[in-house]
Amino acid sequence: MTVKVLFFAHLKEILKRSEQAIELEEGTTVETASRQLLEGREGLANIPFAFAVNEKFVNAQYTLKDQDVLALLPPVSGG
Amino acid sequence: MITHELIDTAQFLSRQPDPSCGASASFVGIVRNEHDGKAVERLFYECYEPMAEKQIEGIAARAKTKWSVRDIQVIHRVGWLDVGEVAIAILVHSGHRDEAFSACREVIDEIKRTVPIWKREVYRDGTEQWVSCEHAGRHSSRR
Numbered sequence: 001m002t003v004k005v006l007f008f009a010h011l012k013e014i015l016k017r018s019e020q021a022i023e024l025e026e027g028t029t030v031e032t033a034s035r036q037l038l039e040g041r042e043g044l045a046n047i048p049f050a051f052a053v054n055e056k057f058v059n060a061q062y063t064l065k066d067q068d069v070l071a072l073l074p075p076v077s078g079g
Numbered sequence: 080m081i082t083h084e085l086i087d088t089a090q091f092l093s094r095q096p097d098p099s100c101g102a103s104a105s106f107v108g109i110v111r112n113e114h115d116g117k118a119v120e121r122l123f124y125e126c127y128e129p130m131a132e133k134q135i136e137g138i139a140a141r142a143k144t145k146w147s148v149r150d151i152q153v154i155h156r157v158g159w160l161d162v163g164e165v166a167i168a169i170l171v172h173s174g175h176r177d178e179a180f181s182a183c184r185e186v187i188d189e190i191k192r193t194v195p196i197w198k199r200e201v202y203r204d205g206t207e208q209w210v211s212c213e214h215a216g217r218h219s220s221r222r
Contacts, residue, residue, distance in 0.1 A: 009125050009197035010209045052195070055130040071127060071195070075211035078124065078131075078155060078196025079108055079167055079187060 001026055001066035005037060009074050014043055024064060031060035034072060047074055080132050083158045086165040096172035097149050104179035106187050108167040110160050114210065118203040124157040124166070127195035131155070138189040146182040148173035153186065157196065 006019050024033055030051045038044045051058050052071040064070065088107055096103055112119050139151040150172040160166060169186050173179040201207040 006127065008127055008195065009199070012125075052127075052130055055127075055133055057193075071130065073127070073195050074197065074209070076191075076193070076195055077198040077210045078126070078194050079191035 001028075001064070003028075003033065003064050003067070004069045005033070006069065006071040008071070011044065011047070011049075011072055011074050014041065028064050029060065030058060030062045030064060030070060033064060033070060034060070037072075049073060050075075080135055080153060080155065081126060081128055082154055082156050084156070086154055086156050086168055088165050088168055091152070091154060091168045092170055094150075094152060094170060094172075100149050100172040100174060102171075102173050102176040102179040104171045104173075104176065104183040106167075106169040106183050107165055108187070110162050110164050110166055112162045114200055117200075117206075119162060120201045120203045121159060121161045122201060123159050123199040124155075125197045125199065126155075126157040128157075131194050131196055134194045135190060138186055138193070142182045142185050142189070146173070146178040146185070148178050148182045151182060151186060153190070155190070155194070155196065 001024055002021055003024055004019060004021050007015050007017065012018050022037065030053065034049065050073040051060060052073060053062060053068050092105055110122055135153050135155065139153055143151050148171050152170045155167045156165065169183055171179045171183045198210045199207060200210055
């Protein structure tokens with residue numbers, strides 16, 4: 001299945017892209033997908049990401065579906 | 080809700096309340112010229128716009144019900160902002176002042192805590208950094 005992943009702020013800068021399509025096995029959780037994406041990337045291990053799927057917050061155990069849009073959200077600082 | 084343009088605070092706050100309202104409370108957030116002792120030149124707000132719109136809408140709707148207020152309006156600016164410019168404005172109309180203040184406070188606190196917007200500060204010494212204030216969607220006591 002294909003999932004689109006969105007990156008923001010410092011994560012977008014480190015990865016040098018704002019989005020990426022990834023192929024995942026059925027039943028992959030957000031946590032697993034995130035780990036696969038960020039593996040080996042320096043400076044990302046300690047960022048406490050939150051996750052959103054299709055513009056709603058989900059927890060790390062959420063099971064992704066084909067065509068989902070996963071957003072990796074660094075700590076926010078609006079307002 | 081989310082705007083890329085300058086916020087006209089006077090116009091935003093001039094919205095007429097329903098005749099049943101005896102209170103209007105507002106909060107206006109402005110770009111400050113310092114952060115942790117460093118002189119701020121300007122800043123950039125990055126935003127996950129479709130989600131931010133939904134989050135703000137949900138926050139306002141929940142606060143409206145919880146505090147039984149008549150109306151809540153929110154506008155948050157994104158993109159480049161200079162020191163002194165308005166980043167966010169919130170307006171609450173209600174029957175009485177207590178719930179107007181409470182709803183207004185709750186809305187700004189929830190926006191700071193959960194809305195996917197990120198601030199990059201540019202300092203007068205030429206350095207810049209992303210400012211991490213809150214862990215989106217989770218409880219934090221940091222402000």
